[in-house]
Amino acid sequence: MLQDGLVAEYGAVNDLMEKRALVYSLIQEYGVSEPASLATSRQITPSGSTVNLATAQMACDIGDSDIQRRRSTLNSMPPISITPTHRTGQLRATADSGQGTLIMKEVSAAGKVSIATYMDYFRASTWSSWALFATGMTLSQGFLVLSNIWLKVWSSANDTRMRDGTPESHGVLYYIAIYGMLGLISAVFSYTQSIVLWSVCAVRCGRATHRNMLDAVLRSPMSFFDTTPLGRVLQRFSKDQTSVDEVIPRTFGSWLQNLVSIVFSLAVIVYLMPAFGLMIIPTVLFFFYLKNHFLDTSRMLKRLLSTTRSPIYSSFEETLAGVSTIRAFGKSDSFIAENLQRLTANHRCAYLLLAMNRWLAIRQEIVSALIIFVTAMLGVISLLYGKADVGVIGLSLSYALQNTQQINWMLRMEGDLENSMCDYVRVQEYEQLTPEAPDVIEDNRPERSWPEQGMVEFKNYSTRYREGLDLVLKGISFAVKPREKVGIVGRTGAGKSSLTLALFRIIEAAEGQILLDDEDIAQYGLFDVRSKLSIIPQDPVLFAGTVRENLDPFNTYSDQDIWRALEHARLADFIRTKDERLEFVVTQGGENFSVGQRQLICLARALLKHAKVLVLDEATAAIDPESDAIIQDSIRKEFKDCTVLTIAHRLNTIIDSDRILVLDEGQVAEFDTPDALLAKEDGLFKQLWARANEN
Numbered sequence: 001m002l003q004d005g006l007v008a009e010y011g012a013v014n015d016l017m018e019k020r021a022l023v024y025s026l027i028q029e030y031g032v033s034e035p036a037s038l039a040t041s042r043q044i045t046p047s048g049s050t051v052n053l054a055t056a057q058m059a060c061d062i063g064d065s066d067i068q069r070r071r072s073t074l075n076s077m078p079p080i081s082i083t084p085t086h087r088t089g090q091l092r093a094t095a096d097s098g099q100g101t102l103i104m105k106e107v108s109a110a111g112k113v114s115i116a117t118y119m120d121y122f123r124a125s126t127w128s129s130w131a132l133f134a135t136g137m138t139l140s141q142g143f144l145v146l147s148n149i150w151l152k153v154w155s156s157a158n159d160t161r162m163r164d165g166t167p168e169s170h171g172v173l174y175y176i177a178i179y180g181m182l183g184l185i186s187a188v189f190s191y192t193q194s195i196v197l198w199s200v201c202a203v204r205c206g207r208a209t210h211r212n213m214l215d216a217v218l219r220s221p222m223s224f225f226d227t228t229p230l231g232r233v234l235q236r237f238s239k240d241q242t243s244v245d246e247v248i249p250r251t252f253g254s255w256l257q258n259l260v261s262i263v264f265s266l267a268v269i270v271y272l273m274p275a276f277g278l279m280i281i282p283t284v285l286f287f288f289y290l291k292n293h294f295l296d297t298s299r300m301l302k303r304l305l306s307t308t309r310s311p312i313y314s315s316f317e318e319t320l321a322g323v324s325t326i327r328a329f330g331k332s333d334s335f336i337a338e339n340l341q342r343l344t345a346n347h348r349c350a351y352l353l354l355a356m357n358r359w360l361a362i363r364q365e366i367v368s369a370l371i372i373f374v375t376a377m378l379g380v381i382s383l384l385y386g387k388a389d390v391g392v393i394g395l396s397l398s399y400a401l402q403n404t405q406q407i408n409w410m411l412r413m414e415g416d417l418e419n420s421m422c423d424y425v426r427v428q429e430y431e432q433l434t435p436e437a438p439d440v441i442e443d444n445r446p447e448r449s450w451p452e453q454g455m456v457e458f459k460n461y462s463t464r465y466r467e468g469l470d471l472v473l474k475g476i477s478f479a480v481k482p483r484e485k486v487g488i489v490g491r492t493g494a495g496k497s498s499l500t501l502a503l504f505r506i507i508e509a510a511e512g513q514i515l516l517d518d519e520d521i522a523q524y525g526l527f528d529v530r531s532k533l534s535i536i537p538q539d540p541v542l543f544a545g546t547v548r549e550n551l552d553p554f555n556t557y558s559d560q561d562i563w564r565a566l567e568h569a570r571l572a573d574f575i576r577t578k579d580e581r582l583e584f585v586v587t588q589g590g591e592n593f594s595v596g597q598r599q600l601i602c603l604a605r606a607l608l609k610h611a612k613v614l615v616l617d618e619a620t621a622a623i624d625p626e627s628d629a630i631i632q633d634s635i636r637k638e639f640k641d642c643t644v645l646t647i648a649h650r651l652n653t654i655i656d657s658d659r660i661l662v663l664d665e666g667q668v669a670e671f672d673t674p675d676a677l678l679a680k681e682d683g684l685f686k687q688l689w690a691r692a693n694e695n
């Protein structure tokens with residue numbers, strides 16, 4: 001037994017019981033006396049006067065919510081199969097579950113990226129910014145070509161002067177000055193287009209797509225998260241978003257730069273050496289053939305590369321989350337093997353993609369060499385026949401060299417651009433996810449004071465987790481009176497948690513209604529409904545931030561209110577031991593708090609909000625019996641004016657409720673006062689109670 005971080009007692013339970021020290025008094029007080037006293041008050045005879053070892057063990061095992069929850073399930077329920085629920089289990093099945101597949105297969109799109117997708121991309125980063133970029137690019141390339149032409153003019157002038165022996169009409173400075181000026185103007189435009197590309201186009205598009213995708217994912221219904229592995233979502237926000245932020249602007253910018261440069265230089269060469277024009281047509285046709293052949297395959301490979309990457313992320317994330325379980329079961333090797341298998345599938349695509357690039361490069365290099373050879377031959381023939389100017393031949397040769405490289409590069413960029421656009425398509429797909437109901441329906445908002453009474457009524461209500469699955473709540477009808485305290489019980493899988501999810505509209509109705517003070521909650525926006533209810537969930541959720549931010553995220557309560565809530569939740573003393581007090585840092589997921597303390601923070605949050613309807617979903621499962629009793633007492637006092645729905649596996653926590661709702665296979669089996677239910681022969685609750693006490 002641990003006390004204040006020290007081992008207070010250690011030994012076999014029977015020895016410790018004989019010692020009659022700490023363990024003995026703990027068990028006497030909470031392991032036996034509480035159910036016994038409750039049972040006595042309800043005229044139920046406990047199973048025996050000897051110490052119940054299961055209960056004793058339960059009382060000692062405080063701190064591990066999962067174990068606690070399962071033990072409590074065992075104590076109060078008939079034999080059942082215990083499996084991690086969707087809330088606790090991180091492991092996901094890829095097999096079929098019932099009619100629907102649990103994890104949807106990630107499909108890779110096929111075929112070319114459509115023009116509409118490109119249009120959408122340009123729209124996202126605004127047409128005006130792209131127009132500005134294209135103008136800057138064209139002017140920069142134009143002035144660069146002009147500066148080269150100027151060199152030719154300069155060399156021709158020198159040539160003529162030397163041949164004819166005429167005096168220099170302009171000095172060297174004149175030519176250099178104009179050449180420098182042209183270069184400078186080109187550099188200014190080049191600088192401008194770079195700024196526009198990276199600071200305007202890329203930023204606008206990146207910001208818009210990220211915001212839309214984040215909004216869409218955050219507003220997705222639960223079915224999306226049930227069917228989508230986290231790794232897949234992570235990939236959209238990391239790898240795919242990086243493509244949109246960096247790769248697409250870079251490849252598109254480079255592609256356009258090469259295109260403009262090629263068009264300008266070809267125009268110049270054809271003008272200066274018309275025979276070269278004959279070469280252009282077959283060359284361009286051949287490059288187009290190469291491009292199409294290359295792009296069809298590389299596009300598909302790139303998509304396969306993306307779809308085989310997500311399972312690596314998912315399995316890595318799941319393996320890390322369950323590493324202790326994997327080691328405990330000695331399954332490390334099979335997880336390593338699975339991981340390697342996924343890596344291999346991904347590497348296969350990456351390797352083939354590299355091979356494809358080499359395939360293209362070799363063909364391009366051969367054609368380029370051919371072009372240069374033909375241009376040189378054309379130049380030699382022109383010189384032989386004395387028709388050509390040396391400057392013209394020099395310029396044509398230098399452009400032929402440059403052009404072939406540019407055509408090569410342009411094709412590469414086109415391939416890369418199309419491949420990166422596949423990532424944009426994936427981002428786009430997430431931008432268009434079907435959202436859950438709107439947060440607020442402006443022309444239909446509830447009264448500020450709603451719900452004044454706290455009456456909750458389910459009317460012929462049915463729901464399922466998503467299309468294609470069976471109903472989990474089947475036509476249930478019951479009404480909870482204002483300020484009533486109702487305990488909800490049932491076997492595992494009976495639908496207790498689904499009932500609370502339905503109340504918060506995490507899952508929507510397939511049929512029927514839920515009324516809060518006689519108003520259908522489905523008519524209001526989700527924010528308006530959820531902000532009127534409080535829940536202390538089974539898995540307490542804390543956010544990275546401070547204690548204050550966790551308790552009062554919208555900064556609406558005074559310090560005094562927050563401390564009062566902490567006092568009632570029995571957490572104030574602990575927070576006072578911290579130097580930072582309310583500013584004490586809560587790490588991601590509340591890892592620096594014990595599970596029980598996290599539940600207490602959630603309780604304090606609910607106490608602070610003081611909603612008219614409070615749902616406790618096994619809220620004190622991870623708290624020791626002593627604190628549990630105090631907290632139950634706090635809840636009774638603080639929420640005496642509120643309606644409280646308590647889901648419990650430990651039946652003794654809800655036995656003093658006003659009424660008890662017993663669920664069975666998604667239907668209401670019984671709903672009455674505890675006395676009436678216990679008096680009912682063959683009643684389900686009576687069986688559960690008897691079973692709980694047997695243990």
Ligand SMILES: Nc1ncnc2c1ncn2[C@@H]1O[C@H](COP(=O)(O)OP(=O)(O)OP(=O)(O)O)[C@@H](O)[C@H]1O
Pocket residue numbers: 085086226465469472490491492493494495496497498499
């Ligand atoms: N995310 C989900 N997707 C599909 N089906 C689900 C999901 N969560 C729960 N279910 C199904 O809904 C039914 C009711 O589950 P629910 O979690 O409401 O039961 P419960 O009574 O709260 O069980 P427990 O006491 O174990 O928490 C079960 O058959 C379960 O398989």
